Amino acid sequence: MTEFTPLASLFGGALIGLAAVLLMAVHGRIAGMTGIVSGLMTPQGTDWGWRAAFLAGAIAAPAAIVAVLGPAAVPFESVVPLPWLAVGGILVGIGVTFASGCTSGHGVCGLARLSPRSIAAVLTFMATTGITVFIIRHVFGGF
Amino acid sequence: MARALFALLAGLVFGTGIAVAGMANPAKVLNFFDVAGTWDPSLAFVLGGAVIVTAIGYRLVLRRPKPLLDTTFHLPTNRRLDAPLIAGAAVFGIGWGITGFCPGGSIPALGLGQTSAVVFVVSMVTGIALARLARHVLATGGASRTA
Numbered sequence: 001m002t003e004f005t006p007l008a009s010l011f012g013g014a015l016i017g018l019a020a021v022l023l024m025a026v027h028g029r030i031a032g033m034t035g036i037v038s039g040l041m042t043p044q045g046t047d048w049g050w051r052a053a054f055l056a057g058a059i060a061a062p063a064a065i066v067a068v069l070g071p072a073a074v075p076f077e078s079v080v081p082l083p084w085l086a087v088g089g090i091l092v093g094i095g096v097t098f099a100s101g102c103t104s105g106h107g108v109c110g111l112a113r114l115s116p117r118s119i120a121a122v123l124t125f126m127a128t129t130g131i132t133v134f135i136i137r138h139v140f141g142g143f
Numbered sequence: 144m145a146r147a148l149f150a151l152l153a154g155l156v157f158g159t160g161i162a163v164a165g166m167a168n169p170a171k172v173l174n175f176f177d178v179a180g181t182w183d184p185s186l187a188f189v190l191g192g193a194v195i196v197t198a199i200g201y202r203l204v205l206r207r208p209k210p211l212l213d214t215t216f217h218l219p220t221n222r223r224l225d226a227p228l229i230a231g232a233a234v235f236g237i238g239w240g241i242t243g244f245c246p247g248g249s250i251p252a253l254g255l256g257q258t259s260a261v262v263f264v265v266s267m268v269t270g271i272a273l274a275r276l277a278r279h280v281l282a283t284g285g286a287s288r289t290a
Contacts, residue, residue, distance in 0.1 A: 097274035111190075
């Protein structure tokens with residue numbers, strides 16, 4: 001059970017959008033986590049600096065919030081067993097590479113641009129995520 | 144230097160947004176998809192807020208000839224609805240449904256010092272490397288056959 005947080009989630013979402021607009025205005029880049037991480041894995045890439053800086057900021061922000069306001073400020077709960085996290089992580093990595101984007105790249109930036117590819121990707125992954133959660137929780141009674 | 148500083152700022156805003164929105168919390172994300180059980184509709188507000196701000200901001204920004212610290216806007220040009228897009232999105236969804244982590248949620252979750260976030264991100268990076276290797280082999284395999 002998690003608490004329904006419409007205002008915090010709307011505000012957090014607006015901040016995610018603000019970050020996407022900032023990255024486009026200054027760097028001309030889509031704020032997609034798949035593309036940013038993937039670009040760091042290319043040794044011949046010349047633009048690793050802004051990617052590494054973006055990732056550092058994205059990791060540092062929650063750490064700073066918890067350091068100042070305490071762990072309750074950023075709730076975290078995961079009951080998924082580690083082997084399943086590994087399996088799911090590999091599937092996510094493979095999927096977002098072939099789809100050229102994830103929730104941030106297709107979901108936020110792509111939908112904002114009304115990209116047909118992103119609309120198709122979001123409808124597809126929302127459907128398979130929902131089906132997967134239903135099967136795990138209500139067919140197998142798992143996590 | 145200025146490029147790195149602005150990217151750091153964008154990353155900080157992004158990570159704050161993810162944390163405030165609840166997207167760094169796998170249980171909250173999974174509950175959004177559990178309409179038949181412990182449903183938490185918050186994620187719809189995250190996506191709604193993010194898409195509205197981005198849509199308005201992009202319209203203002205993309206009117207300019209170029210970004211502040213680069214020579215051109217790097218926008219995706221591929222318009223094709225092809226099999227890799229749909230199959231990849233489907234596989235991503237299965238992984239998201241198992242774990243509750245998406246790439247954008249998992250990287251900020253690293254800052255919370257959670258083992259599960261580390262295991263997920265290491266596995267995700269492995270998956271990205273495997274997929275890129277597979278794509279490379281498929282591409283060069285086809286080329287060597289025709290050579």
